[in-house]
Amino acid sequence: MTLPAVAKIPYGGDYNPEQWPEEVWKDDYRLFELARIDTVTLGVFVWAQTQPSPDVYDFSTLDRAVERAVAEGRQICLATGTAAHPAWLARVHPDVTRVDFEGRRRRFGQRHNSCPSSPAYRRFSTELARRVAQRYAATPGLVAWHVNNEYGGACYCGLCAANFRVWLRQRYGSLDALNQAWYTTFWSHTFTEWAQIEPPSALTEHWRGPDHTAFQGITLDYLRFMSEAMLTNFVDEKAAIREFSRDVPVTTNFMGMYRPIDYHRWAEHLDFASWDNYPPDDRSAARMAFTHDLIRGLKGGQPFWLMEQTPSYTASRDVNPLKRPGLMRLWSWQAVAHGADAVLFFQMRAGRGACEKYHGAVIGHAGRSDTRVFREVTELGAELDRLGGATLGARTPARVAILFDWDSWWALEISDGPSRLVRYQQVVLAYHRALWDAGVDVDAVPVTADLSGYDVVVAPALHMIKADLAARLEEVAQRGGTVLGTYLSGRVDQNDQVFLADVPGPLAPLMGIRIDEWDARGADVVNPVTLAADGARSLVCAATLLFELVVPAGAEVVGRYQADFYAGTPAVTRHRFGAGEGWYVATGLDQAGVSWVVRRILDRHGLLGPYAHVPDLESAVRVAPDGTRLRFLLNHGEEPVELPASAAGVDLLTGVRVAAGAPLRLDRYGVLVLREES
Numbered sequence: 151m152t153l154p155a156v157a158k159i160p161y162g163g164d165y166n167p168e169q170w171p172e173e174v175w176k177d178d179y180r181l182f183e184l185a186r187i188d189t190v191t192l193g194v195f196v197w198a199q200t201q202p203s204p205d206v207y208d209f210s211t212l213d214r215a216v217e218r219a220v221a222e223g224r225q226i227c228l229a230t231g232t233a234a235h236p237a238w239l240a241r242v243h244p245d246v247t248r249v250d251f252e253g254r255r256r257r258f259g260q261r262h263n264s265c266p267s268s269p270a271y272r273r274f275s276t277e278l279a280r281r282v283a284q285r286y287a288a289t290p291g292l293v294a295w296h297v298n299n300e301y302g303g304a305c306y307c308g309l310c311a312a313n314f315r316v317w318l319r320q321r322y323g324s325l326d327a328l329n330q331a332w333y334t335t336f337w338s339h340t341f342t343e344w345a346q347i348e349p350p351s352a353l354t355e356h357w358r359g360p361d362h363t364a365f366q367g368i369t370l371d372y373l374r375f376m377s378e379a380m381l382t383n384f385v386d387e388k389a390a391i392r393e394f395s396r397d398v399p400v401t402t403n404f405m406g407m408y409r410p411i412d413y414h415r416w417a418e419h420l421d422f423a424s425w426d427n428y429p430p431d432d433r434s435a436a437r438m439a440f441t442h443d444l445i446r447g448l449k450g451g452q453p454f455w456l457m458e459q460t461p462s463y464t465a466s467r468d469v470n471p472l473k474r475p476g477l478m479r480l481w482s483w484q485a486v487a488h489g490a491d492a493v494l495f496f497q498m499r500a501g502r503g504a505c506e507k508y509h510g511a512v513i514g515h516a517g518r519s520d521t522r523v524f525r526e527v528t529e530l531g532a533e534l535d536r537l538g539g540a541t542l543g544a545r546t547p548a549r550v551a552i553l554f555d556w557d558s559w560w561a562l563e564i565s566d567g568p569s570r571l572v573r574y575q576q577v578v579l580a581y582h583r584a585l586w587d588a589g590v591d592v593d594a595v596p597v598t599a600d601l602s603g604y605d606v607v608v609a610p611a612l613h614m615i616k617a618d619l620a621a622r623l624e625e626v627a628q629r630g631g632t633v634l635g636t637y638l639s640g641r642v643d644q645n646d647q648v649f650l651a652d653v654p655g656p657l658a659p660l661m662g663i664r665i666d667e668w669d670a671r672g673a674d675v676v677n678p679v680t681l682a683a684d685g686a687r688s689l690v691c692a693a694t695l696l697f698e699l700v701v702p703a704g705a706e707v708v709g710r711y712q713a714d715f716y717a718g719t720p721a722v723t724r725h726r727f728g729a730g731e732g733w734y735v736a737t738g739l740d741q742a743g744v745s746w747v748v749r750r751i752l753d754r755h756g757l758l759g760p761y762a763h764v765p766d767l768e769s770a771v772r773v774a775p776d777g778t779r780l781r782f783l784l785n786h787g788e789e790p791v792e793l794p795a796s797a798a799g800v801d802l803l804t805g806v807r808v809a810a811g812a813p814l815r816l817d818r819y820g821v822l823v824l825r826e827e828s
């Protein structure tokens with residue numbers, strides 16, 4: 151079982167009728183009809199209603215909400231409702247609340263805050279999921295199960311400590327092995343009993359917050375453990391659902407690049423992936439593209455659901471900008487272009503109280519249908535109707551992969567030295583952005599992914615090298631592909647212990663270089679780098695933050711530092727390896743520099759997109775199961791653009807036929823979905 155069985159892209163989102171009297175529901179559906187909203191996510195935060203006390207279940211309100219949705223012919227994504235535990239549960243079983251990083255036992259309040267190890271939480275949440283599944287499994291129009299909501303955070307309680315020790319025993323088998331993995335001869339930390347091991351927190355190994363730890367080994371393992379502890383909660387609920395519902399796919403909504411949870415380790419347990427897209431600002435088109443690619447990569451390229459986005463503004467930030475006219479549409483289509491087979495909002499009707507009362511909604515507080523936001527939602531609904539099932543199951547034909555690795559992310563950012571200023575996401579995003587600007591389809595994949603189908607593999611800040619990864623990267627180059635690595639790669643093994651070898655460790659043979667020293671400087675220190683290769687126009691760009699001093703060992707020099715005592719030495723290298731190449735960028739090049747390097751590589755493989763020279767113009771391709779090619783063109787710029795059609799085809803949003811090379815016009819924030827003819 152994979153994706154929900156639907157005939158077109160589901161459109162709608164989180165709907166909380168329990169917050170409203172039933173007269174309002176009638177109006178909701180009248181408006182849903184206008185906006186062609188066909189799917190509602192129900193029951194995300196109704197635990198206190200469905201189980202008002204330990205022994206009482208009362209599904210009457212949820213029953214009515216579900217019955218109404220069915221009567222109105224809507225599809226339902228049904229939540230288990232376990233993301234906000236009720237007040238009575240925290241009172242009867244105080245261990246369901248978490249202990250925070252500072253060691254304080256929390257009391258009842260907020261949400262997304264249950265201790266994943268609490269037997270009471272596990273028992274009650276699983277039982278609730280079971281009852282919800284039993285009651286609603288046969289509901290007509292039920293297309294997906296939505297377990298919990300945005301799993302995250304961490305707990306440092308005694309139950310988690312005890313489970314951590316069990317997890318460690320399973321992982322290491324003996325204290326000897328654990329002591330070695332954590333390098334405990336340092337600072338007299340040798341453990342002689344499992345009971346001595348404490349969760350790494352402000353009370354133990356940390357100072358100045360979760361990123362400053364005396365022992366990376368224990369902190370890394372606690373991150374891994376916590377991610378798995380919450381996964382256990384998901385798996386428990388899913389198993390309970392499966393007792394009564396065998397064919398309806400199960401998901402939980404992820405948060406994109408969310409550091410605390412290793413989504414790659416979770417992915418195999420989900421039937422399909424979904425995520426909530428709340429970009430930090432309206433200049434994040436490339437970042438959103440990457441995040442969609444990352445989520446699509448969780449299930450081997452299978453389409454995912456955009457489970458939430460705001461139609462207008464969020465409420466949780468200090469400053470909550472309004473999506474400009476056209477942006478909600480553009481970003482919805484961007485999600486589809488990158489593999490989303492659902493477009494859902496948070497939320498359908500704006501709540502009138504509590505902390506999300508100013509969060510945008512399809513239906514505002516006044517319940518009007520003549521607002522700009524509602525109109526745009528309606529227009530998008532009509533477009534998605536017109537698109538029908540054209541994208542369902544369609545895949546991205548990527549020849550380029552970018553590696554993303556939670557372990558490397560964690561290891562890099564909890565490290566003392568070389569620099570706290572190097573942030574994993576920023577390095578990854580810079581390289582992805584260069585690919586995105588060049589209009590090339592990219593898969594963002596885990597380090598365990600099969601790399602044999604890619605021409606180019608980009609591995610930014612691949613700090614930790616696990617298992618046979620280096621050998622698999624060598625294979626890519628061996629058969630003619632290109633591998634691009636960057637500074638701070640190939641440094642540590644899975645225990646965060648440094649390789650006793652030349653940097654970049656296991657990547658050194660592929661890169662044909664050796665690094666003996668490196669220099670970290672404040673963000674204001676710029677070392678210019680000149681880039682030149684193969685008749686391409688040379689470039690002087692700025693490099694900052696980290697400067698590795700490269701000694702070529704077979705590689706040719708493509709870029710050189712221009713300043714400091716290492717002026718004239720290599721900053722970017724290229725190494726012929728087998729039939730292919732290993733490129734290494736030893737410093738934090740600015741975006742122009744990163745793009746220059748990335749375009750040289752894409753060029754070598756003939757992979758530059760047809761509109762690589764048009765700024766702010768995004769191009770993405772999906773190939774339907776029947777082989778139909780859909781090209782999405784998205785104008786993120788403020789100005790209209792005109793460009794020649796790269797192939798003949800039909801614009802699926804207007805039905806207009808275009809000839810190859812014919813001029814296409816995209817307005818500001820314009821969208822084109824072209825069904826290409828081969």
Ligand code: GLA
Pocket residue numbers: 299300426428458464465466496506509
């Ligand atoms: C998250 C949650 C929702 C809601 C929105 C508001 O994504 O899943 O319940 O709080 O944020 O932006």
Ligand code: ZN
Pocket residue numbers: 248249265266267268305306307308309310311
């Ligand atoms: Zn706990």
